[in-house]
Amino acid sequence: MAYFEYFPSIGYDVRGDKNNSRIQLITNVLIRIRKKLNVINSAFFEQYFINDGDRADILAHKFYGDSTLHWVVMYANYMTNPYYDWPLTYYDLRKYITKKYSNVNDIHHYEDEDGNIVDSVNQTGANPELQSAVAGAKPITNFTYEELLNDEKRTINIIRSEYIPQILKEFKQSI
Numbered sequence: 001m002a003y004f005e006y007f008p009s010i011g012y013d014v015r016g017d018k019n020n021s022r023i024q025l026i027t028n029v030l031i032r033i034r035k036k037l038n039v040i041n042s043a044f045f046e047q048y049f050i051n052d053g054d055r056a057d058i059l060a061h062k063f064y065g066d067s068t069l070h071w072v073v074m075y076a077n078y079m080t081n082p083y084y085d086w087p088l089t090y091y092d093l094r095k096y097i098t099k100k101y102s103n104v105n106d107i108h109h110y111e112d113e114d115g116n117i118v119d120s121v122n123q124t125g126a127n128p129e130l131q132s133a134v135a136g137a138k139p140i141t142n143f144t145y146e147e148l149l150n151d152e153k154r155t156i157n158i159i160r161s162e163y164i165p166q167i168l169k170e171f172k173q174s175i
Helices: 056-064 067-075 090-100 142-152 161-174
Strands: 009-013 023-027 045-049 107-111 117-120 138-141 155-159
Touching: 056 067, 056 161, 067 155, 067 161, 090 142, 107 142, 138 142, 155 161
Parallel strands: none
Antiparallel strands: 009 023, 045 155, 107 117, 107 138
16 A cells, blocks of 8 residues: 555646636645554564665565555654654765764763763863763773664664555554
8 A cells, every 4th residue: 555545636727826826636745644653562562673775665664565564664654854863874874973073983972871961061162171070980882872872763663464454454544
C-alpha cells in the first residue's frame, strides 16, 4: 500500500493567478496521522539495529516483503522526518560534524562514571585544555558527542508482520 494512496484530495489553484485560476484535484499531503499504538507489550515489536546503508524502504521489504510500507517503519518509531530522525551513515556523520564544528576534537562536555554531564563547554569557543572541576570526569569531544546522538537513533522498533493488516486498516480509517 502506497502511503499517499488513501489521502484525500483537495481542490488547488495550480496557476496561482487571481484572474486565471485553474482548480485541480491534488493529494492533501499536509494531513498527519499520529501513532495511536499505546502498546507496551514487547511481543508486538521486534527491535532492530540500523546499520549503515539501511533505509526505511529496505527494512520494509526485509520485514514485510513490500518496500512501499516504509512509512510503517517510520510510524512505529514516531519518525516524521527521514533526514533528521533516521541515523546518518558514518560518512555523512563525519561531513555533518566537520561542517558544524570548527574543531571536531574540542571538548564538548565532561561526563562522570555514570554518563551524567558534569561540565558543559561552549561549543563554539571550546577549549581542549579546559579541565573539569569533578574528579575523574571524562572529556567528551564534539565528534564523540554527535556520534553518540546518532547512535541513539540506531535501535528502532519494527512492528511484527502479523500486525501489519491491523495497522493498515487503522490507517485507512484514520485518513
